[in-house]
Amino acid sequence: MIAAMAVVAVAAGAIGLGVWGVRLARTTSDLYVASRAITPWWNAAAISGEYLSAASFLGVAGLGMKLGASVLWLPLGFAAGYLALLFFVAAPLRRFGSYTIPDFAEARLGSPRVRLVAAAVVLTIGGFYLVPQLKGAGLTIGSVAGTPYWVGVVAVAALVALTVALGGMRGVTYVQAYQYWVKTFGIALPACLLLIYLGGLPERAALFGQELPRAPAGGLVAKLDSAQQVEFPEAARFTLDGRAQRAAAGSERTLEGRLVLPAGTVVPVSEGTDAERGEDWARPVERTGTASPVFVYSLLLATFLGTMGLPHILVRFYTNPDGPAARRTTVRVLGLLGLFYLFPAVYAALGRVLTPQLYVEGQTDAVVLELPEAAWPGLGGELLGALVAAGAFAAFTSTSSGLLVSIAGTLSHDVRRGRGAPAGEQPVERMRRFRWAAVAGMIVPALIALSARGLDISVLVGWAFALAASTFCPLFLLGIWWRGLTARGAVAGMAAGGLVASIGIVATLVADPDPTVLGALLAQPAVLSVPVAFLTMVGVSVADPERPRSTEETMLALHGPEGLGLEALRVRG
Amino acid sequence: MSTPPGGRRARTPREELAEGTPHGDVYLGRLIRAQLRLSLLGLCAFGGLVGSLPLVFLLFPSLQDLEPLGVPLPVLVLVVPLFPLIVVIGLLYQRRADALDEAFRDVVSHE
Numbered sequence: 001m002i003a004a005m006a007v008v009a010v011a012a013g014a015i016g017l018g019v020w021g022v023r024l025a026r027t028t029s030d031l032y033v034a035s036r037a038i039t040p041w042w043n044a045a046a047i048s049g050e051y052l053s054a055a056s057f058l059g060v061a062g063l064g065m066k067l068g069a070s071v072l073w074l075p076l077g078f079a080a081g082y083l084a085l086l087f088f089v090a091a092p093l094r095r096f097g098s099y100t101i102p103d104f105a106e107a108r109l110g111s112p113r114v115r116l117v118a119a120a121v122v123l124t125i126g127g128f129y130l131v132p133q134l135k136g137a138g139l140t141i142g143s144v145a146g147t148p149y150w151v152g153v154v155a156v157a158a159l160v161a162l163t164v165a166l167g168g169m170r171g172v173t174y175v176q177a178y179q180y181w182v183k184t185f186g187i188a189l190p191a192c193l194l195l196i197y198l199g200g201l202p203e204r205a206a207l208f209g210q211e212l213p214r215a216p217a218g219g220l221v222a223k224l225d226s227a228q229q230v231e232f233p234e235a236a237r238f239t240l241d242g243r244a245q246r247a248a249a250g251s252e253r254t255l256e257g258r259l260v261l262p263a264g265t266v267v268p269v270s271e272g273t274d275a276e277r278g279e280d281w282a283r284p285v286e287r288t289g290t291a292s293p294v295f296v297y298s299l300l301l302a303t304f305l306g307t308m309g310l311p312h313i314l315v316r317f318y319t320n321p322d323g324p325a326a327r328r329t330t331v332r333v334l335g336l337l338g339l340f341y342l343f344p345a346v347y348a349a350l351g352r353v354l355t356p357q358l359y360v361e362g363q364t365d366a367v368v369l370e371l372p373e374a375a376w377p378g379l380g381g382e383l384l385g386a387l388v389a390a391g392a393f394a395a396f397t398s399t400s401s402g403l404l405v406s407i408a409g410t411l412s413h414d415v416r417r418g419r420g421a422p423a424g425e426q427p428v429e430r431m432r433r434f435r436w437a438a439v440a441g442m443i444v445p446a447l448i449a450l451s452a453r454g455l456d457i458s459v460l461v462g463w464a465f466a467l468a469a470s471t472f473c474p475l476f477l478l479g480i481w482w483r484g485l486t487a488r489g490a491v492a493g494m495a496a497g498g499l500v501a502s503i504g505i506v507a508t509l510v511a512d513p514d515p516t517v518l519g520a521l522l523a524q525p526a527v528l529s530v531p532v533a534f535l536t537m538v539g540v541s542v543a544d545p546e547r548p549r550s551t552e553e554t555m556l557a558l559h560g561p562e563g564l565g566l567e568a569l570r571v572r573g
Numbered sequence: 574m575s576t577p578p579g580g581r582r583a584r585t586p587r588e589e590l591a592e593g594t595p596h597g598d599v600y601l602g603r604l605i606r607a608q609l610r611l612s613l614l615g616l617c618a619f620g621g622l623v624g625s626l627p628l629v630f631l632l633f634p635s636l637q638d639l640e641p642l643g644v645p646l647p648v649l650v651l652v653v654p655l656f657p658l659i660v661v662i663g664l665l666y667q668r669r670a671d672a673l674d675e676a677f678r679d680v681v682s683h684e
Contacts, residue, residue: 072651076623079659083619086663087612091670282645283637285630296627324671331663338656345652481609552593552601559605561674564681566591 006386044332049180053399054136059457062365064348068281070291075341081307091323111487119414132460134449186391222357270362302526306465309472312402411437470497470529489541497533
């Protein structure tokens, strides 16, 4: 109940700030003047607020509890992605003044066809990124209100589609900055209190995997709503719906109902959790499995290079008045993200001791939500539980509205422009098309999310990053820093990179191969698909007889420092 | 502004740049290369300090068994000091990149 109220309070705060922000933007009439009033700190908080999604808030801790320390590379890559953005993209792109990736592609390469391909990639990445947000919604609302998984998915999908269609929380810097602090406070305060209250890290041996997680004193209760395949690492006695049963060591059983394990029993794990038990859990790098070097480097590459290609992030950079301000903002984003990412690991480690039933249920993604009440049964735990629920709500609503704005904008604007539709159109009609696009753009991701309950949030998000790194990253790096890129080269490179990454992802979804070297390449394709995309883009561009016109002018617009007064000269000359 | 004796007045770098003359392109090309060098330097710094960690842990497995403060060393390294390190790399880069822009502005405006 308290948690539900906290969620409503966060949503109300965001809507209130949104209304205030819109009024502020109206009174200053000139958007450029308004953006000057926003300092790099506000901008940085807004970018971080839009970026920290359910994957960061719930997924990192959940996957960390499941797989162990190898997951810690993920937040590192998530943050370091802004370093790549700072080095290669932030200032030039701000100067160039294209608001979306398809805009940039067309303006730089002078081809409507490139815009269409870029638009298709935006829709794919955006859709991929929306699915795990909605999964987070299903989990969180389920944990707060006790509803089935699908209720949360449908409710939040509808809510976000509605607010975006009505122009609600959209694009307002102050709202996103507020969401950042809700999230950071929501994850940091319970984590700090847990560490203080528990006197550091309790039961270290189990925490860091010297042994398998066991049922705590007083026994462990796990609720298996549907038939679940469960593996028992050691022989165990347990009761299922009150009937006493036994399982031999290493046996697999399909269980459904209320499972009670007596104190000290080694906790059985759901299918797919098998890899990192015992001492492997504490090691970020191993020779095999999800901690193998191929896997780790591929993941780092995908997150490092993929961040710049996320469709909802780039548009935020235009509230910076100029290139140097974009640089300053990005450095602050690095700091704010670093602050946030100190905390998910605490939940991952403590979850192993305090909420081991999530291993049985196969729902480790819920560890952040369940941990406070498991640590403090009673009012204190309930209050802190409300705080994290509010943070989670802020996480998936802010990211999914940002994504949906990009998707709807692409559906209603880029796809049409790419087909050569006339530009002269009434604003009213454009707004109506945007609204329908917002509703339509939510339907497919919501349907996928309904069937994706068994997939880990962070795994799904990792794939969106891999796709972005294999398509938009080479487009930006070569488009900004190399005069020779041509439209044909860009299209071929994006198609090749996207194809290789997609094959790996689809093969993993369909076949679920063992995490051998080949399996790791399929599950985490960036280390292969990124070079393929770069090589194709360069190769086809070099062979292409057709050069884009006015590359020099474009390069000057991208790299020429502010304050040279060139525009005035050009008008005179 | 000096005027060559037999011909028309030499164009300033600013004008060369605005009109996209070959001279202007040379100026701009120099700036782009300097900025790119700086970015690649930053990339190497990050790659060397952070990107080498998986290999270090793999090649020296005994590091993974150390437990200062009761936490395994690799976990401690990955959670705490790397984020401030990234911020420092970012901050150093930002200062140098702004300085390169500033130097270019000086050259173009005062020559």
